[in-house]
Amino acid sequence: MMKQKWVLLFLMISQMGCHLIHCSVTYDNKAIVINGERRILISGSIHYPRSTPEMWEDLVKKAKDGGLDMIDTYVFWNVHEPSPGNYNFEGKYDLVRFLKIVQKQGMYVHLRIGPYVCAEWNFGGFPVWLKYVPDISFRTDNEPFKRAMKGFMEKVVNLMKSEKMFESQGGPIIFSQVENEYGSVGKAYGGVGHSYMTWAANMAVGLDTGVPWVMCKQDDAPDPIINTCNGFYCDNFSPNKPYKPTLWTEAWSGWFTEFGGPIYQRPVQDLAFGVARFIQKGGSFFNYYMYHGGTNFGRTSGGPFITTSYDYDAPIDEYGLIRQPKYGHLKELHKAIKQCEPALVSADPVISSLGNLQQAHVYSPKSRPCAAFLSNYDPSNAAKVMFNNKHYTLPPWSISILPDCDNVVFNTANVGVQSTQVEMSVSNSKMLSWETYTEDLTTSDESSTFTATGLLEQINITRDTSDYLWYTTSVDVGSSESFLRGGESPKLFVQSSGHALHVFINGEHSGSGFGSRKHRKVTYKENINLRAGSNKITLLSVAMGLPNMGGHYEFWETGVLGPVALYGLDQGKQDLSWANWTYQVGLKGEAMNVGSSKSMSSVNWTQNSLISQNQQPLTWHKAYFDVPKGDEPLALDMNSMGKGEAWVNGQSIGRYWTTYANGDCQGCHYANTYRPLACQIGCGQPTQRWYHVPRSWLKPKNNLLVLFEELGGDPSKVSLVKRSMV
């Protein structure tokens, strides 16, 4: 009887977790300490806006099953504060719901508030309105910036406190991040950089969350903040004070993709080797960036030119499917590390040489079992080593883990897990009754345009409410111009600061130009068809995701900033840079919200069978489809299309662009210091062909698909495919 009561009480306490017993998170030189216990913590990044709320639980469960203790996410300021003081933490941006799903799985959270996040996310996560706060300068000792940053951080921390999300309150958050990879930026800014960083650190600590703060890639992070490492390897990293633990906030599981580039993969043998190197040297926390990368829906991708897919070659793929052998091999690694945990947290490693390129790291605490890591850094040759009077064979570039200093339970290079292949199979769902509507360049609604002398910066005009800005001017051509009597037609020269440009002369598409992530500028220089009299020159400038990194990237300019000039008229060069230009933000179809079913009737759609095969640029297409049976994730195959954006039932699935991957796909071997360039695939193929359509956005029948196509493509070949891993 007595015994049962005690068991009951114990169960009650453990279920109530931290409400009854004293809870706290601290740290020492070895590890994060939770309720008095040092922990080896395994974490993975899953960014809540890169999947749907309906996917969250499955993703988190898969992370738990993969041996993770913890989920890491950034907080994305621009989705939470779309205009100053107007907050949104609901629906797909319900951060608290996401964290409670993590908590329900018994997992911890690293909340990276930033609020600068980089993350290949539009504008690095900053709302675009922030740029237009008077006298602002980002991420430096600037009062308007610091005021806004503090305001958002307080908002997030107060929300977390009110929902009891910090571990000090019984919640899952065991530490938080302020700023993000500021070290090298701050150094370039000099003294103001340092005072801003110090201010940010003190401000964060002052928010009194009851759990530690970290700063990644910030060697000079002041106490009590822990500086942490991000990278492909972090075994050379040590924190800036001997009483801080060695934490790895981003272990890069792969790399992101940009339009025009290949897909970068990271072999799991090397990722596991990197993690084992970090743990054997005394690291006690690592986080996969990404564990699930997901999708940059809508216009959320940064850049410019970051793809809609943010798959990242992560253990859980973009669609939420388990990627093998990556997932399974890491799961086994995690199990092996956990078997070593009692030794790892209780002793310092004793390192001995087993050969030229071979070492043993041995943890043998007095009262606990011994654990050992036998490493072979030789990228080419296996090694036979002697350890504790036993022979061990170590494959090239690998570490064997011996949780009892005797038996090898895991070697990073011996992958026993079966590989999976992605299969995209055509579904039985047909796209029905395609109809078309072409943007009308000839008439413009006076109320939405304005005229200015000279060329204006794009984002200042659009405030990023649309990717598109129209620049229109007119040129008078005298009837005596010699080109009209058979001479060479004049050339139009346009210099744009990015990111893409479509040129129309008298309403006819005359050509296009595209920048890239590294070369944002677009130069257009082509002969154009002019006629006697007035000619209309229309430039459609397209933003492809605002930059997310770089010193003072907020001042980087977008759009047609000139010069713009005509060559080949009798008078010689005619500079149009200071002509009168008429501006219009966005497309007519956007203004009428054509992507949504509510406004279907606002334009006159034409049945596709009635239009010529020669597809027009700047065309909206729509069709209906039913959901295919099954529960496989779905994607649109956009191979037949050019460039634009796609919506399903009014929600944007992202920008698409069938541009081909330029790269060097030489094949990839795991053994050697990893660089993304070494492991490329997909050269010569479209960088991104498939676009995730979340099932939760669909109803059983009559789902509306709308495409806006900039260049011209064949929508009749667009199909819905099912993704599976076989």
Ligand SMILES: *[C@@H]1O[C@H](CO)[C@@H](O)[C@H](O)[C@H]1NC(C)=O
């Ligand atoms: C933005 O536009 C306003 C009004 O047109 C102008 O006064 C201001 O100088 C512009 N700012 C930038 C950074 O281009």
Ligand SMILES: *[C@@H]1O[C@H](CO)[C@@H](O)[C@H](O)[C@H]1NC(C)=O
């Ligand atoms: C621009 O328009 C204004 C007002 O209509 C006019 O006075 C001016 O001459 C025009 N400038 C150019 C360069 O055409």
Ligand SMILES: *[C@@H]1O[C@H](CO)[C@@H](O)[C@H](O)[C@H]1NC(C)=O
């Ligand atoms: C659609 O076409 C009809 C007939 O040509 C016309 O009367 C109507 O104004 C058009 N509607 C729109 C929105 O353009």
